[in-house]
Amino acid sequence: MSDTHESHERTEPAEGASAAVSVIMPMFNASDWLDECLQAILEQDFPDRMELSVYDDGSTDNSRELLERWRQRFEDRGLPILISGHSSPSPRGVGFAKNQAVRQSSGRFLCFQDADDIMRPQRVRLQYEAAAANPTAGWVCCFDLFHQFSASLMNKALISVLNQVYTSHGPTVIMPTWFCSRDWFEKVGPFNEGGKGVPEDLLFFYQSLRRGGHAIRVDECLLVYRYHEHAATHSVLEETIWSLRVHFLQERVLSQWESFTVWNAGKQGRRLYRSLSPTNQKKVKAFCDVDENKIQKGFYTYEDSKERPKPRIPVLHFTNASPPFIVCVKLDMTHGVLEGNLHSLQLKEGVHYYHFS
Known part of the structure; x- marks a missing residue:
């Protein structure tokens, strides 16, 4: 990795090379999961043009090296892979990394993917079809494998997502599976870049609702969500989430x-x-x-x-x-x-x- 704080191998998509879907992936010390994650992206059955946009938030393991090893495999399949990042000793946070990955991408639609999760082969295709068929929807979500233990709860929560957004489970059910148009992302605004301890997903979700967004759900399990001790979600205090939920309840x-x-x-x-x-x-x-x-x-x-x-x-x-x-x-x-x-x-x-x- 470069010794400079900012290392951008490619920060802008090539002119005229706009993709239908950009898979947006922030990355930080993901070497334990990266091979499975990338293989699953490579196996997508989406027939249109797709690209992977990764921003490395100062990984100190060999994530960047692993990612580079996959570049040729992606290009052989006609899937451009855009990689940038920094080597500062202080990570800038998931919100910053997502924003940078979006900024360097070209897709009309954005498929958000964590580096430790695994897509099912049909994920991009089915969410793209749902988004294209429902252009007024804010975002498309789906089931993930980790939450299958509470499928009946999820079903109700997602049917009435605008009513149950004040619960602890409402927003988190769909966050790992977000898929939205670039136009909608730009309308809502970038993710909060406050860094560690800031629930950037929840803040973006609430802002989406303020802008009149609603969710379309694909009724299939399209993602394997990995819950582990190094997950970024552990940096967010329960009290922080509680305070944001109370504030939103009072507001709305x-x-x-x-x-x-x-x-x-x-x-x-x-x-x-x-x-x-x-x-x-x-x-x-x-x-x-x-x-x-x-x-x-x-x-x-x-x-x-x-x-x-x-x-x-x-x-x-x-x-x-x-x-x-x-x-x-x-x-x-x-x-x-x-x-x-x-x-x-x-x-x-x-x-x-x-x-x-």
């Missing part, structure tokens, strides 16, 4: 409501209440629950409040509570009981309640 939902009920008088419900702005705390008219022990206490007192007297929020049985609700119960923890209770009240998701779990 609570700002439209005069009052609401928090469904769950337990730990998660109380945490949400404490995280709200003072204005939205005042909108909480009650907590509701099914736990008789919580209900019998009658009230939740916000002990940390600076107000005097301290706020005391009624705790009701859910059948005695009134919508709208923010539901702070995990969907996969009640074996259908929660869904049954919501259905019994004849409530419509996205109107009478939103999930925040």
Whole structure:
């Protein structure tokens, strides 16, 4: 690798060589996974012009050397491979690397791929077809193998993606499988380049929704998602994700409501209440629950409040509570009981309640 901080072998696509799809791959110390990842890209059955655009974010292993070994194999298949990066001792972060890979690419559509994941052969073709058939969609997503254990949860989450974006699982279900047009990427703006600890995917996802985007899903498992101790996702603190989710909930939902009920008088419900702005705390008219022990206490007192007297929020049985609700119960923890209770009240998701779990 070059001794200079910036090492760009090819930063701009050749004139007149525009691809239909650019596979966008940030890379940092990916040598353990790279061969499988690249072989899977090479085996795509997409019939149109495709290219791979990689930005190396200062890898200290032999990732760059491995990548160069694959260049000839890609070119023999008619797949251009664009490689650039830096050799600074400090990585600039996944958001920066993605932006650089997009910047040097030429494709009308962008297929985002992590260097430690594995595409199924039909991924690019099927997502391209879905995107071409739905030009007003913001992005196309699909199932990934890691999340198959919760397929029923994913199914519901993706059907109502605009309603369940405030949950911990909603955005993460589709992030590893993003596919969008270059026009849409440029409309939403580049990824946040704050570096380590910044959830650039989540921030981009929220900004996409602010711009009116929605998701189209290919109902097939098209990616093997690798979850390991060196994954970039581990650098993002849970508290950071929580704060962003609360902020987005307040911006998109609570700002439209005069009052609401928090469904769950337990730990998660109380945490949400404490995280709200003072204005939205005042909108909480009650907590509701099914736990008789919580209900019998009658009230939740916000002990940390600076107000005097301290706020005391009624705790009701859910059948005695009134919508709208923010539901702070995990969907996969009640074996259908929660869904049954919501259905019994004849409530419509996205109107009478939103999930925040």
